[in-house]
Amino acid sequence: MHTRLVSADTLATRDPRADWLLLDVRHDLANPTAGEQAYAQGHIPGAFFLHLDRDLSGAKNGRNGRHPLPARADFAARMAALGLTPATQVVAYDAQGGMFAARLWWMLRWLGHEAVAVLDGGLPAWTGAGHALDTDAPAPRSAATQYEAPSRVPVRHADEILARLGDATQLIVDARAADRFRGENETLDPVGGHIPGARNRFFKDNLEGDGRFKSAAQLREEWQQVLGATPPTEAVHQCGSGVTACHNLLALEVAGLAGGMLYPGSWSEWCSEPSRPVERA
Template identity: 60%
Template sequence: MHSTIVSTALLARHLEDPRWLVIDVRHELSDPAFGRRAFAAGHIPGAQFLHIDDDLSAPTTGRNGRHPLPGREAFAARMGELGLTPQTQVVVYDAQGGMTAVRLWWMLRWIGHAGVAVLDGGLPAWLAAGLPVEAGAAKPRAASPVLIQPSLVGAVSAADLLANLAGGPLQVVDARSPDRFRGENETLDPVGGHIPGALNRFFRDNLGPDGHFKPADQLRAEFETLLDDTPVESVVAQCGSGITACHNLLALEIAGLPGARLYPGSWSEWCADPAHPVATGA
C-alpha cells in the first residue's frame, strides 16, 4: 500500500478499482461552505467528500483550539460509512498543495490505517494532466465497520509542552507562515506569537514551484539543517489548529525521517490559556 504520496497517473490507473477510496477535503477557512460547493461543481470521479469542520473535527469550546480532534471511535464510524476496510487504499486530495488533505492522512494513521496517501499536486495537477472530473453528489459506497487498530502516529498535549519548557527534549516545529510565527499579521487567533523555543518551517516550503512535494533527498537535507542534531523522535509538529502541521509530518515521512509527533491543539489552543507563555520575533 502507498503511505505518503501518489501521482495523478497512478491514481488514474486505479479509478475503477473498488479497493481504492478517493476523498476530497477541499476547504477554505474564510468560507466553510466552499468545499461542498467545489465538490458538487466538479471532483475526481468516484470521490467522496469529508468536511474539515463537520467530519474531521470535534466541537470547539473556546479552549480546545479551532479544529480539535474528534473521538477515534466517531471518526472510525464516519470512515466506515465510506466503506473503509483494512485492504482499502485511500487517496486524499485538495486544491492547495495538500494543505488540508494532510489532516485526513494523519487521522487515518491515528486509527491505525496505513494505506493512505496524499495526491501529489492535488486537483490542480489532476486537471493539468487532462484527467476527467464529474459533477454532482458523491456516489454511495457500501458501508463497512472499522476496527480501530493501534495508532501509527504520536501526539502530545499542551501540558506536555508546558512541562518541556523547563528544559525537556521536545523540539516544536511551527508550520505557520513566518510573519504569524513572529507574531505579526495574526488574523485567525486572538494572540500573536509562538510557543517559546519553537522553530519555524512554513509548510509551503515543502513544495516546489509546481505545487508538488520536493524530492525526498531535498526535503531530508532541509529538515536536517533545520533540526541540527535534534532526533526526529523529539520533534513535535504544530501550526494554527493542527492541520498544516501534518504537512510537515508528511514531508518528514517522504524524507525518510519518521517518528515526529503532532500537537493537535496547536497555537489556537495554546494561546487560549493566558497561563501559557508566548514568544514573539524570529
C-alpha cells in the same frame, strides 16, 4: 500500498477492481463553504467530500483550539460510512498543495489505517494531466463494520509541552507562515506569537512551485537543518490548529525522517490559556 504520495497518473490508471477510496477535502479557512461548493462544481470521479470542520474536527469548547480532533470512535464511524476497510487504499486530495489532505492522511494513520496517500499536486495536478472531473456524487458504499487499529502516530498535549519548556531536548516546530510565527498579521487567533523556543518551518516550503512535494533528498536536507541534533522522533509539530503541521509530518515521511509528534491543539489551543507563555519576534 501507497502510504505517502501518489501521482495523478497512478491514480488515473489504478485497477478498477481494486478497493480505492477517494476523498476530496478542499477547504478555505476564510470561507468554510468554499470547498463543498467547489466539489459540487467538479471533482475527481468517484470522490466523496469531507469537510474540515464537520468531518475532520470535533466539538470546540473555547479551550481546545479551532480544529480539535474528534473522538477516534466517531471518526472511525464516519470512515466506515464511506466504505473504509483494512484493505482499502485511501487517496486524499485538495487544491491547496496538500494543506488539508495531509490532515486527513495523518488522521487515518491515527486511526491505525496505513494505506492512505495524498495526491501529489492535488486537483491542479489531476486536471493539468488532462484527466476529467465529474459532478455526480458517488453512491454510498458503507463498510460492514467499522474498525480501529492501534495508532502508530504519537501526539503531545499542551501540559506535556509546558512541563518541558526550556528543556533543550524538546524541539517544537511551528508550520505557520513566518509573520504569524513572529506574532504579526494574526487574523485567525486572538493572540499573536508562538510557543517559546519553537522553530519555524512554513509548510509551503515543502513544495515546489507547481504545488508538488519536493524530492525526498531535498526535503531530507532541508529538514535536517531544521531538526539539527534532535532525532525526528523527538520533534513536536504544531501550527495554528493542528492542520498544516500534518503537512510537515508528511514531508518528513517522504524524506525518510518519520516518527514526529503532533500537538493537535496547536497555537489556537495554547493561546486560549492566558497563563501559558508566549514568545514574539
